[in-house]
Each structure stands twice: as C-alpha cells, then as structure tokens.
Amino acid sequence: MEIIKTIKEMKAFSSKARQRGKTIAFVPTMGFFHEGHLSLMREGRKRCDLLIVSLFVNPTQFGPSEDFQKYPRDFERDRKMAEDVGVDLLFAPEAKEMYPSDHQTVVRVEKVTRGLCGRSRPTHFQGVATVVTMLFNIVMPHVAVFGEKDFQQLVTIRQMVKDLYMDVEILGMPTVREADGLAMSSRNLYLRPEEKQAALSLYRSLKRAEELLQKGERKVEKILKEVTGIFLSEPLVKIDYVQVCNPTTLEDLSEIERDVVIALAAYVGQTRLIDNLIYRSC
Amino acid sequence: MEIIKTIKEMKAFSSKARQRGKTIAFVPTMGFFHEGHLSLMREGRKRCDLLIVSLFVNPTQFGPSEDFQKYPRDFERDRKMAEDVGVDLLFAPEAKEMYPSDHQTVVRVEKVTRGLCGRSRPTHFQGVATVVTMLFNIVMPHVAVFGEKDFQQLVTIRQMVKDLYMDVEILGMPTVREADGLAMSSRNLYLRPEEKQAALSLYRSLKRAEELLQKGERKVEKILKEVTGIFLSEPLVKIDYVQVCNPTTLEDLSEIERDVVIALAAYVGQTRLIDNLIYRSC
Numbered sequence: 001m002e003i004i005k006t007i008k009e010m011k012a013f014s015s016k017a018r019q020r021g022k023t024i025a026f027v028p029t030m031g032f033f034h035e036g037h038l039s040l041m042r043e044g045r046k047r048c049d050l051l052i053v054s055l056f057v058n059p060t061q062f063g064p065s066e067d068f069q070k071y072p073r074d075f076e077r078d079r080k081m082a083e084d085v086g087v088d089l090l091f092a093p094e095a096k097e098m099y100p101s102d103h104q105t106v107v108r109v110e111k112v113t114r115g116l117c118g119r120s121r122p123t124h125f126q127g128v129a130t131v132v133t134m135l136f137n138i139v140m141p142h143v144a145v146f147g148e149k150d151f152q153q154l155v156t157i158r159q160m161v162k163d164l165y166m167d168v169e170i171l172g173m174p175t176v177r178e179a180d181g182l183a184m185s186s187r188n189l190y191l192r193p194e195e196k197q198a199a200l201s202l203y204r205s206l207k208r209a210e211e212l213l214q215k216g217e218r219k220v221e222k223i224l225k226e227v228t229g230i231f232l233s234e235p236l237v238k239i240d241y242v243q244v245c246n247p248t249t250l251e252d253l254s255e256i257e258r259d260v261v262i263a264l265a266a267y268v269g270q271t272r273l274i275d276n277l278i279y280r281s282c
Numbered sequence: 283m284e285i286i287k288t289i290k291e292m293k294a295f296s297s298k299a300r301q302r303g304k305t306i307a308f309v310p311t312m313g314f315f316h317e318g319h320l321s322l323m324r325e326g327r328k329r330c331d332l333l334i335v336s337l338f339v340n341p342t343q344f345g346p347s348e349d350f351q352k353y354p355r356d357f358e359r360d361r362k363m364a365e366d367v368g369v370d371l372l373f374a375p376e377a378k379e380m381y382p383s384d385h386q387t388v389v390r391v392e393k394v395t396r397g398l399c400g401r402s403r404p405t406h407f408q409g410v411a412t413v414v415t416m417l418f419n420i421v422m423p424h425v426a427v428f429g430e431k432d433f434q435q436l437v438t439i440r441q442m443v444k445d446l447y448m449d450v451e452i453l454g455m456p457t458v459r460e461a462d463g464l465a466m467s468s469r470n471l472y473l474r475p476e477e478k479q480a481a482l483s484l485y486r487s488l489k490r491a492e493e494l495l496q497k498g499e500r501k502v503e504k505i506l507k508e509v510t511g512i513f514l515s516e517p518l519v520k521i522d523y524v525q526v527c528n529p530t531t532l533e534d535l536s537e538i539e540r541d542v543v544i545a546l547a548a549y550v551g552q553t554r555l556i557d558n559l560i561y562r563s564c
Contacts, residue, residue, distance in 0.1 A: 107390075
C-alpha cells in the first residue's frame, strides 16, 4: 500500500492512473477506522481497479466548541487496517497542505443542511462539502463511498454532486452496528460503560418506530411520541432532535406516504451521537 | 460549428474528446460578443485542439435591482461571430437546464470578493464562482480564458481554482478598448452619445494614474486625489470606487512597492461601468 502526503503527488498518481484507463474508488475518512469504514472500503475494492482512502481530520467541519483536538487518531493502526482490507493508496495530508493560509473558498449546500444536525452545527456541512470538493478534485475518483450512518452528510454530498455536475458516482452503504445495535462511530470511544448502555436506547427507539411503520402507522406525530417516550426513561440521554423526513430533500413530514428516514441526534453524557433508520414503504 | 443546449450532450462531447486525447480551451461568456470576447476566443483557438464557448446569461450573478432582464441578447449575431472566429462548439443552455428547481449549492470565495465591486454587488461573485464551477465540470476544459477587464472576477476564479484544486489553467487576457480608450463591454450599448463621451474619463483617469506611477509617485493617496479630480469635472459620472490594490489579494495599498492594479467602477447615467489598469513595477 502506497502512502501519499502531498496534493501534488496525489494528483499526479490519479492523473496517471486515469490515463492508463484505470477506474478509481474513493473512501474519504477522518481515520480511527472501525467496521463501518472497512465496509465502505470493501465496497470500493469491489467496484474499481484502484481503491484510494483519504485520512484527514478536517478542521473546518468542527465547530469552535467541538472535539477537533480530542478526536481519536492512530495512524499506525489505521495504516495496518487499510492495508489488510486491500487499499491501494492512503492519502494523508496535513491540514496546512490542504488549507494554506490564503485559503478562502467554501462550498455550501443550502436547503438540505438547514435542519437536523445543521441547526446545532451551523458550519459543519459547509466544511464537509468544501473538503469533499477539494478531495474529489485531488483524488479524481469515478466512485466515492459514504456511510448511511451520516445520513445528512450523504444527502448533502449527493445534492452537491448533482448541482455542480461533478463526475463522481456516490454510493451510500448501510450503517454497521455492534452486536447490541449501537451504530459504529469513532466517537463511541468517548462513552463510559454506563453511557454505552444508555446509548442503546437510540437504536431501540428507531426499531420501535420501524415496528409502528410496519404495522401501518402513518401519523408522524404518533411515531415521534412513542420514540421520545423511550428516551424519557434514560437519564443519561438528552435528545437533540428526532425527525421523520423525506430521504432526498430531508424535509419534515407529518404524514407518511413513501420512503422516509427517521433521524436522531442525542447527547449521551458529553458525547453527541447520531443514528437513523431508512424505511422503504414498498 | 456545433451548438449544444443540454448538459448531458455537452458532458458526453467533452468526455469523448478527452478520451481521444484532445485538449479543450473554454471561454465562458454571457454573449453579445464584442472584440474583447473575440480576443479571448482567438487565444483559446491557439492554445488547444478544441475551442468551446458557453453563452449563458447567468441569472444568479445579477442582483435583484440589476439588469438581468434587459441585458443584451442576440443569439444569431453571436453564433455567426463565434463561427467566424473558429469556435468548434457553442454551449448555450437555458437557465432551467442549469438550475433545476431543487438547485441549492453555491461556491463562495471570501476575501477577494469583499471589496471593490463586492461591496455594492454582495452576491455577484458567488453567482460567478458557482456558475464557473458548474461550467468547468460540464465542459471539462484544460484551459479557460477570461478578460482582465473584469479583474476582480479573474482574481476570484484564480483563487477558487487554487483553493479547490481544480485541474484547469486560467488565462487572463488584456482589456480590449475602442479607439478612444473606452473598455469594451456589452453594457456600452446602454450609453447615449453624451454619456459615452463622459465615460472616456474613466480611462483618462487610469492613464493619469499610470503617468504618475511612471514618474515615480509611490503614495496611493496622491494618485487617488488626482484621479478623483478628473471625475469631478464630469457631471454625468458618479464614481462608486477607485482603489489601488495588490493584484493577487486585492487588498488596498497605501504605499506602492510592487505590481498594483488600479480598479474603478462608476455610474455613467444609469449604466454601471468598470475599468482597471495593471501597473507592473519592473
């Protein structure tokens, strides 16, 4: 597995690969890999001739009071895991390589980033859209793989690619969960044992909503009432939002007609976790 | 000369051309061609195998009280002029083709768009940066040619391409002027004869500034005093700004050390005109 740290070398590698007719799959990550990341890499591995993974803890997607400094990092561990899963190239630039001091261009996707996590993280998705645009231009992939766990991020990237006519196919992959149902996240590392136990209520509430949908419930109000009820019995969990949305526009629904996504965010102790469930009506 | 109106056909044409190893020069325009546009096309013609010109009056770069509706349009005239100058393909999409109703992504270049025209046209450069990003992704050029007449636009595009690591070479071409010195612009069409006469003071003031620089004047204050003096004797001209700036960052200068751009905007009657002069110290 090759490791590249400069943009110049990365662009040269991808240009050359494309000239030789190779297809490139790309998985952008912030590192500290878990099975969720590995599932994206395995999908990328199947899809294209070359698999490139970026490892970059992007400062511009963290708010001023968020966990940029303490976000977990372990390059050696990540390097080995990427190699074992068949990654061809790990792109791991420094922040000052990506953002020189005169950097001043941002990409913003407007409607789909306003609600859900966008309300409490007003600059987060602008940071994501900008860095993903930069990475797409540097890595020049044919296919890019993202997790459905960060559902609003996936919708934002899809909308951006469509609006700006970028030539990249976006693949969304199902959330990978622990045996007990907890969605895998690098931030689960922050949870103490009793918090981890409390965090299971997130998935439990989503499963309850799914059960109601399967039984034919179509009133969003009723579903949300049951779901929020589950959190009331968990003193360690403070809900930020639970919403039932159109999975393309992320607009709030009051009545369910077709596919929906039930998305939620909650603080478990000091740690902010997100999860979601996609329900397809057919 | 081929004419294409849909994004899908345009992308297919450029993909195929690139696969066959052809290089593409691109001149984005809002049409109503004059010698300024043609000089950009001639340069593009020399640089690459294929020359593509886009003709699109981009609604998002006009403010609510600006001249989008009355902006001059003459497709037949433009088509003929493009053909005569050796354009291979004219890309002329409709606004609803470029901006479907759910379009919501914008590209913003921050520092260099704040001053100069950015103060009175706060959303203009966001509209420009967004449409140029879209056009670059659709047309996939190797080289794109812009006029130095729209100097802040040129700086904005250069900064955007650098920040987002786009794979396009940006060429800036000198302003083309009428015999009397007036910078060519599609908006000159709006000028009545007495206004056209008054508009000559714009270039006259820039030439006076150049003269002072050539004589060794290095105090910006003194240069601006003389330049603004010239406009005071023109009752039809209302100056918006005259500034002496660093030509890369567009920051205001008080003392001249290296290259500078003297940029100005003024209303002549109801018509807003811009002009500039680049002074290279060596």
